[in-house]
Amino acid sequence: MDLLQAFEGIGTWSPHIVATVNDTDVKIVELDGEFVWHSHPETDELFLVLSGSLTLELAGREPVVLGPMQLFTVPRSVEHRPVAAPGTRVILIEAGGTVNTGDAQDPRFRPTTGTPL
């Protein structure tokens, strides 16, 4: 049930489920650097930064820069690219079954791991 403990040893860009609410997953993920441009056609995706700094680059819009305890929901289907300071820790809230690379083909794909705490 302790989020900070759950971050230990999960690596970067590898979302880890810590809780579920109905059909929604709550995940933790540690970010470092630039990810791939992608979208999730089936779900909104909320980013809540716990520590570090995260820039959400968004197709056709100004980027959103998030520091600790700031959040933003990327609407479904909106192309986005997360770019993070090393060791940035984030909570993700999105539909169950969402994959990290969305509709993109990229070697940084990671299967979601973890079970609710």
Next chain:
Amino acid sequence: MDLLQAFEGIGTWSPHIVATVNDTDVKIVELDGEFVWHSHPETDELFLVLSGSLTLELAGREPVVLGPMQLFTVPRSVEHRPVAAPGTRVILIEAGGTVNTGDAQDPRFRPTTGTPL
């Protein structure tokens, strides 16, 4: 987009929507003391403590005590009673349309306010 700013002036036991993810609401709420026993027949309800201390009393189970950055999902239909230290700040994640007193009749009912940040 700043959660800590959003807590200013919202009062206690009065959930305030800060984001939505598909049909799920993300709310902030400040708690103080004992609430009413109630359940939500239609939705799970996640409590993530940001500051303070929250005990979730649960029908037929041991209570769950949460400190900062600890979380717990109360499954739908499970009777529960939040009991919090003064000024405890919490994120709630639950289905859109959920009311704070669930199936209970209680003067502490508050309409959910707020729009996504």
